[in-house]
Amino acid sequence: MKNKIYWLLISFFILAFFMNGSSESEKSLAEIYESGTVRFVPILTIDDNSMPDDVFFESPYTITSDNEGNVYICDYRANNIKKFSASGKFVKIIGREGQGPGEFSWPFMATYAKDRLVVWDMRNMRICAVTPDGEHIKTEKISINTGRPNKMRSLPNGDIVIEKEKIFRGEQNKPQECTIEIFSPDLEHKKTIYSQEIWRNKYVRWEGGMRNVPQPFSCLVHWDVTPGGKIVIGFSEKYEISIYDSDKGKLSTFSHSYDPVKVTDEDKKALLGGMTFSSGGVVTRKIPDYVEKNTKFPKFKPAFRNIMVDSEGNTLVFPYRKNRQLTSRNFDAFNSEGNFIANVQVVGDVLFPSRSGESFSGRYIWTRRTGEDELMKVIKYKISN
Numbered sequence: 001m002k003n004k005i006y007w008l009l010i011s012f013f014i015l016a017f018f019m020n021g022s023s024e025s026e027k028s029l030a031e032i033y034e035s036g037t038v039r040f041v042p043i044l045t046i047d048d049n050s051m052p053d054d055v056f057f058e059s060p061y062t063i064t065s066d067n068e069g070n071v072y073i074c075d076y077r078a079n080n081i082k083k084f085s086a087s088g089k090f091v092k093i094i095g096r097e098g099q100g101p102g103e104f105s106w107p108f109m110a111t112y113a114k115d116r117l118v119v120w121d122m123r124n125m126r127i128c129a130v131t132p133d134g135e136h137i138k139t140e141k142i143s144i145n146t147g148r149p150n151k152m153r154s155l156p157n158g159d160i161v162i163e164k165e166k167i168f169r170g171e172q173n174k175p176q177e178c179t180i181e182i183f184s185p186d187l188e189h190k191k192t193i194y195s196q197e198i199w200r201n202k203y204v205r206w207e208g209g210m211r212n213v214p215q216p217f218s219c220l221v222h223w224d225v226t227p228g229g230k231i232v233i234g235f236s237e238k239y240e241i242s243i244y245d246s247d248k249g250k251l252s253t254f255s256h257s258y259d260p261v262k263v264t265d266e267d268k269k270a271l272l273g274g275m276t277f278s279s280g281g282v283v284t285r286k287i288p289d290y291v292e293k294n295t296k297f298p299k300f301k302p303a304f305r306n307i308m309v310d311s312e313g314n315t316l317v318f319p320y321r322k323n324r325q326l327t328s329r330n331f332d333a334f335n336s337e338g339n340f341i342a343n344v345q346v347v348g349d350v351l352f353p354s355r356s357g358e359s360f361s362g363r364y365i366w367t368r369r370t371g372e373d374e375l376m377k378v379i380k381y382k383i384s385n
Contacts, residue, residue, distance in 0.1 A: 027385075029312045029363060033333040033341045035385045040350040043364070044088050044380035046071070047371070051082070051090045057376040062109040062357040063366040064117075066132060071366065072117060073378055074357075076106040081119065083132075088380075094134035099124055101136035109149065109357070113185055114158035120149045127162075127187055140187040147179060153225040155246060158185035161225055168203070169210050175199050178221045180233065182246050193244055196221050196235050206290040213294040216271050217263055219302045224309040226336065232315050236302035241315060241338065254338030260300040261320040268297055310383075311360040314341065318352070328352075350381065 032038060048056040059077035066072070069086030072094070079097035081104075084090055094117070095104045105123035112118075116137055119128045125144065129137040142149065147164030154160050159182055166177040180194040198220055201212040219237040226232060230251070234241040240255040276283050277291070301320040305327075308316045313336035321327040328351050333341040346352050353367030360366075361380075369377050 029310050029383060030314055030333070030335055030341055032383060032385045033314065033344050036342055037345050037347050037385055038352075039348040039384050040346070040352070040365070040381040041384050042350070042379050043382050045377055046073075046084055046088050046379075047377040048375060050084070050088060055082070055090070055093065057082075057378075060368050060376050060378055062111075063359045063368065063378060064110050064112050065359060065361050065366070066112045066117075069361065070132065071378075072110055072112065074107050074110050074119070076108045076122070079104045079107065081107055081110060081117070081134075092134070094130065095119075101139065102128075102130060102134060104128070109152050111152045111154045111160060113154035113160050114156075116158075116185065118152065118154070118160050118187070120152060122148075127183075129185070129187055138187055147177065150178075151223070155182075155225065155229045156227075157229065159183065159190070159246060160185070160187075161231060161246070163221070163223065165198075165200070167201075172204055173202065176201065180221070180223060180231065191246075193231065193246060193249060194221070194223075194233055202294050202296075204290055204294050206288075211290055213291050215296060217267075217298055217301045222304065222307040224307055224315075226309050226313040227311060228313060228336075230313075230336075232307060232309055234304065234307050234317070236304050239303040239317075239319070241307065241317065241334070243338065252338060254334065256317070256332060256334075256340060258303055258319055259322075260303075261322055262300055263297050267301075308358070308360075311362050312336075353381065 058075055060073045060075045062074040064072050071084045073082045075082055081094040083092050083094055095102055095107060097105060104121050107119045108122040109120040110117055116129045116131060121128050126139050126141045128139045131137060147166035149162050150165050151163040152160060162181050162183060164179050164181060168174045175197040178196050178198050179192050181192045182190045184190055199215045199218045200220060201214055203210050203212050219235060221235050223231060223233040231244040232241060233244060239258045240253060242253045243251045245251050272287060276285055277288055304317050304319045306318040310316060315334040317332045319332060321330055329346040331352060332343050335341055353365055358365060358367045363383050365381050367379055369379055371377050
């Protein structure tokens with residue numbers, strides 16, 4: 001009798017375990033957000049041990065994937081792109097240092113567009129299109145007068161969305177111009193769908209030259225692309241997000257209430273105290289006069305610090321909070337129509353990987369981390385509650 005009860009209990013727990021796992025796997029990301037909490041569970045790590053002995057990460061940055069799940073990691077200081085299978089197996093190195101076809105000098109960003117990999121080759125000041133195996137397709141030079149790319153995403157039809165920032169270095173007290181532009185798969189400029197003046201930096205004359213002074217807590221343009229090809233754009237001066245179509249322009253706008261967060265003396269001290277400056281080859285923390293005079297702190301922080309769109313088309317907005325810990329563990333989720341889902345808290349040891357260069361893939365997100373050994377790793381996390 002005892003054995004029968006024992007096996008009944010074991011069977012019950014096994015069934016409950018699999019039912020719970022099945023239940024979670026069937027949940028959409030929106031349903032997970034509705035619970036009010038998420039956790040990021042690491043399921044795959046790519047590091048130096050994942051590659052041949054003579055291959056290693058130097059400075060991995062942008063991560064993108066193709067329709068088969070292959071992962072492409074821009075390692076800009078290594079001047080190449082490292083390709084892995086969906087299971088994390090090393091496939092090959094794409095590119096090498098140089099200026100010729102298929103060569104790179106700081107390949108900083110990449111996006112997979114239909115049948116090709118589009119790369120921002122930063123030091124060569126060009127955008128390159130290569131096959132998934134690295135064969136050269138086309139290269140298009142970028143003029144500094146038209147602005148330097150800051151971010152790239154692809155649309156389902158193969159078009160590429162590129163954010164550019166134009167800097168007027170020779171003119172004092174003039175803001176930068178942020179534009180979001182559409183390019184064809186053949187790297188031909190099609191149109192500009194969005195433009196906004198920003199004050200990321202203030203350029204001033206000092207000791208006979210132009211210097212840039214970063215402006216703290218400046219309002220910036222944040223955006224991402226939905227799986228269906230809509231472009232979600234927000235300027236963080238206010239909590240307002242617009243949805244664009246690459247052909248039709250702005251389709252709709254949604255907003256959300258928020259409590260503006262004041263910039264405190266502690267914020268100012270932390271920001272200025274963390275700066276270093278070089279003078280005559282000597283690195284110092286003493287703030288130069290031109291920085292002190294031209295650093296302007298706003299009264300309030302921007303409405304949000306980033307926007308991401310997940311693989312289901314939900315928009316995730318990362319607002320500032322009075323509590324700094326809540327700022328790094330907090331985001332607002334909206335569905336594809338712009339309807340508010342929930343304010344979501346991140347629990348566990350892993351914060352939301354919301355920096356530039358991260359990539360959603362289904363219910364997973366790829367991000368880069370520095371391990372305890374100070375070596376770079378690329379990790380795939382499952383989004384769970």
